[in-house]
Amino acid sequence: MSFSFFLLVIIILGLGSYYFGKSKALALKQNDVVHSLPKYYGYYALVWFATPALIIVSLWLIFSEGIVTNQVISTLPDNIKTLPTNELTLILNDIKNKAAGNLVAGESFIGFELAAETYNSYSKIAENIIIYSSIVLGLISFIFAYISISGKLRARNRIESIVSKILLVSASIAIFATAGILLSVLFEAIRFFQIISFDDFIFGLTWSPQMAIRDDQVGSSGLFGAIPLFLGTGLISLISLTVAVPVGLMTAIYLSEYAPSRVRAVTKPMLEVLSGIPTVVYGFFAAITLAPFIRDFGETLGMNIASESALGVGLVMGIMIIPLVSSLSDDVISAVPQAMREGSYGLGATKSETIKRVIIPAALPGIVGGILLAASRAIGETMIVVMAAGLSARLSINPLDAVTTVTVQIVTLLVGDQEFDSPKTLAAFALGLTLFVVTLILNFYALRIVRKYREQYE
Amino acid sequence: MSNPSSNSSSITEIVNKGLKKRYRSEFMFRLYGITSILFAAAFLIVFFSSIIDKGYSAFTQGELNISIYLDPEIIDPDNTLDEEEIRYANYDKLVFDSLKNFFPSVSSRKERKELKALVSNGTSLRIQSLVLDDMSLIGKTLDLSVKLDSDIDMFLKGNVDITLDESQRRISDNQVKWTNELKTKGLISQKFNSTLFSAGDSREPEQAGVLGALVGSFFMLLITFIVAFPLGVAAAIYLEEFAPKNKFTDFVEVNINNLAAVPSIIYGLLGLAVFINFFGMPRSAPLVGGLVLALMTFPVIIIASRAALQSVPPSITDAALGVGASKIQTVFDHVFPLALPGMLTGSIIGMARALGESAPLLMIGMVAFVVDIPSTPLDASAALPVQVYLWADAPERGFVERTSAAILVLLFFLLVMNSTAIWLRNKFEIKW
Incomplete structure (x- = not known):
């Protein structure tokens, strides 16, 4: 039985149990008082049918692979069984490929074909057990539910308590996701710090993660000092904020204080377009159009500008962040009470004086929060820097040099071939952890500042 | 003893003296505002003309x-x-x-x-x-x-x-x-x-196309929607309608706000460590990409859905409760249908953002060179933004114009999704 057919059977049986539950309730209703609407009895029967079936299927999805693999290993010849784990994994992969009907490079031992067949037959057995047991169990549990349906059964309350539990679980996924991110990054990072000391990573001045091919090779250890990356990330973020903060803030001020509605009607969608452009497109623009332009411009001035200069990357990233700064500042500026403006006008201040001396000081916490959020976005931005910034880590704060960032290094370390135990791959997770922690702190404080500020004027 | 009239005239004089300077600074300030808007507009014009100029010939x-x-x-x-x-x-x-x-x-x-x-x-x-x-x-x-x-x-x-x-x-x-x-x-x-x-995809520019990437992106968005929309809406309903005001709810809210601001590449690391290395899902598959993007879109959908739920007036809830509906019946039979267009609008905008996202996809191996058009979400595949990234790296001159063309295709789909969202909003939004 194929999986899609199985799914179809389950769906049909599910609909059937709904129908039977509902019709029993309808029949009861003829000559008895029934607690809930008939459909709730249908749902009740459906839940009783589906829960055991779904539990079994999900257990199957999680465990069947492991059980079948262990069974196959136990049938392998002894000399293969005792191989080290990673070699055994390779052989198992070959067996699975063979079992799936793919071409396999070479058959590594006698009985290889047999193992593939064993694998297939065990998978088949496991699959059948699951399919039939889930259907049978589902039906048994449905029958119990069906028998228990009576006018006194509070089906609606049961269903509602299930629904509210489902809602609660959905909301908790946010917590699981955060925990998942933290744990997955943390575990790999801890493995990295077992090889490279934490101090060397945080305070080291040289980043050159290539690993040795031979153990006695020069510089075989790889150097994982992340200071150049932090510096490069900081430099590019700083450049982008110098572009985004004044422009975004002035745009927001102009839009909320000066602009006639026609200008607003044009500018707002324009900013939305700006924020809707995918970052990979910004990256392409930075790499293909802006960077050569800046380099050539520098040449005419007699300056030597790297074609992957931090300046070009920062500029484009700054433009990408303008809408974020502007919309956040717009929010906080409009939240400043009208009375404060009128008080200032009443004393004879001009509009710009009111803005500079009253509104901005009043809105400052909110604006700072917005800038922090923008900074966290700049630090975590990936595609623009991957496409337009440099690859080699250089300890430099000259905006005309090519520098590299944390995100660029994560991508270069993880894209392509990877061995999962080398410090090189694990370093990416250590960098990811750093990035996560820094942006988490920035976001947390930014959101707190913004929220406090809002409460102040509410 | 001072003369009040001469004193007030001297104040007027002082004010008048300063007026010119103040008006000038007022004018300059306004000019800064206009300049920054023009700066953004100029960038957009340069940006689009450069992309179209490079791409139309493809x-x-x-x-x-x-x-x-x-x-x-x-x-x-x-x-x-x-x-x-x-x-x-x-x-x-x-x-x-x-x-x-x-x-x-x-x-x-x-x-x-x-x-x-x-x-x-x-x-x-x-x-x-x-x-x-x-x-x-x-x-x-x-x-x-x-x-x-x-x-x-x-x-x-x-x-x-x-x-x-x-x-x-x-x-x-x-x-x-x-x-x-x-x-x-x-x-x-x-x-x-x-x-x-x-x-x-192909190594030869004249034989390369975006269909494989388009199909891959489509599968991904499909999975993202199937996973993130029900979960996001359910979470939003819980937080907006049922959540008690306690530490747990606050904690959930803090988590959602932080998830919305976590750099996308971190989601890629999560996908790599959890979905691929732990659960053993296939690399380069739209399934994994869709799940990662679903996690990313989840907070966006929650935030949009909550806004939609808030916009339903309390009189609806009161009326339903008043005629004896249970809390769940009120929410699912009355509030939810009224909030659905707003939820969909927000979700489509969130999905449009997911469509343009490429950093997490690099982490889960979607940068592989895939010639075949994927036929299921389990096949290896590219995605539209990743195709842009791959072609932008290719040395052949022919790929420059194709990169720009792929960008135009990507922007076209973003435009379609966002216009659908706006159309939905205008058509179904009820002004209470």
């Missing part, structure tokens, strides 16, 4: 009208009509022979190579499949319009500087001469580049 492709004699001596010398025999015939030679008809003087090894490189190296495969489809063609002459090689196409589109020394460009003097001759004979024409929309 929608046409130079083709050469050519007659190819399907020589039985080459295809099937023993007249076996055996498919295997015909499959492995030397189709390159057929193409070369018909090119040679134009330029009979070609003889040296270098010239032969250059002549062959005029047309796309996919030409012989195309003839092979034509012959395999219809073996009665053998011995006949086919009039075909075949794709020029990308380098020649670039030359025709004016992207090759032929004043450079021959060794410094990808097309030789002979090829320039021949191309110009063929062009004056009227055999070369620019046709709509349908390959761009019907093929997967």
Whole structure:
């Protein structure tokens, strides 16, 4: 039985149990008082049918692979069984490929074909057990539910308590996701710090993660000092904020204080377009159009500008962040009470004086929060820097040099071939952890500042 | 004793003295505002004109009208009509022979190579499949319009500087001469580049298309929607309608706000560590990409759905509760249907953002070079933004215009999604 057919059977049986539950309730209703609407009895029967079936299927999805693999290993010849784990994994992969009907490079031992067949037959057995047991169990549990349906059964309350539990679980996924991110990054990072000391990573001045091919090779250890990356990330973020903060803030001020509605009607969608452009497109623009332009411009001035200069990357990233700064500042500026403006006008201040001396000081916490959020976005931005910034880590704060960032290094370390135990791959997770922690702190404080500020004027 | 009238006049004087300066600073301030808007507008204009200028030429492709004699001596010398025999015939030679008809003087090894490189190296495969489809063609002459090689196409589109020394460009003097001759004979024409929309990736620019990436992105968005929309809406309903005000709810809210601001690349690391390494899901598959994007879109959908739920007036809830509906019935039968358009609008906008996202996809191996069009979410596949990234890295000049074309396709789909969202909002939004 194929999986899609199985799914179809389950769906049909599910609909059937709904129908039977509902019709029993309808029949009861003829000559008895029934607690809930008939459909709730249908749902009740459906839940009783589906829960055991779904539990079994999900257990199957999680465990069947492991059980079948262990069974196959136990049938392998002894000399293969005792191989080290990673070699055994390779052989198992070959067996699975063979079992799936793919071409396999070479058959590594006698009985290889047999193992593939064993694998297939065990998978088949496991699959059948699951399919039939889930259907049978589902039906048994449905029958119990069906028998228990009576006018006194509070089906609606049961269903509602299930629904509210489902809602609660959905909301908790946010917590699981955060925990998942933290744990997955943390575990790999801890493995990295077992090889490279934490101090060397945080305070080291040289980043050159290539690993040795031979153990006695020069510089075989790889150097994982992340200071150049932090510096490069900081430099590019700083450049982008110098572009985004004044422009975004002035745009927001102009839009909320000066602009006639026609200008607003044009500018707002324009900013939305700006924020809707995918970052990979910004990256392409930075790499293909802006960077050569800046380099050539520098040449005419007699300056030597790297074609992957931090300046070009920062500029484009700054433009990408303008809408974020502007919309956040717009929010906080409009939240400043009208009375404060009128008080200032009443004393004879001009509009710009009111803005500079009253509104901005009043809105400052909110604006700072917005800038922090923008900074966290700049630090975590990936595609623009991957496409337009440099690859080699250089300890430099000259905006005309090519520098590299944390995100660029994560991508270069993880894209392509990877061995999962080398410090090189694990370093990416250590960098990811750093990035996560820094942006988490920035976001947390930014959101707190913004929220406090809002409460102040509410 | 001071004279009140002279005192007030002196204040007026002081104020008047300063007025000019103050008005000037007022004017300057306003100018800064206008300048920053113009700066953003100017960037957008430069940006779009640069992309369109680079990309529009990719929608046409130079083709050469050519007659190819399907020589039985080459295809099937023993007249076996055996498919295997015909499959492995030397189709390159057929193409070369018909090119040679134009330029009979070609003889040296270098010239032969250059002549062959005029047309796309996919030409012989195309003839092979034509012959395999219809073996009665053998011995006949086919009039075909075949794709020029990308380098020649670039030359025709004016992207090759032929004043450079021959060794410094990808097309030789002979090829320039021949191309110009063929062009004056009227055999070369620019046709709509349908390959761009019907093929997967390729190493040869003229044979590369975005369909594989489009299908991959479609599968991903489908999974993202199936996973993130129900969960996001359920979470929003819980937080907005049922959540008690306690530490747990606060904690959930803090988590959602932080998730919305976590850098996307971190989600990629999560996908790599959890979905691929822990659960053993396939690399490069839209399934994993969709799950990662779903996690990313989840907070966005929650935030949008909560806003939609808040906009439903409390009178609806009160009325439903008043006639005896339970809390759950009120929410699911009355509040939810009214909030649904708003939820969908927010979700589509969130999905549009997911469509443009590429950083997490790099982490889960979607940068693989995939020629085939994926047929299920489990097949290896590219995604549209990742295709842009891959082509932007390719050294051939032909890929620059194709990158821009892929960007235009991507922007087109973003536009479609966002306009759908706006249309939905305008059509179904109820002003209470």
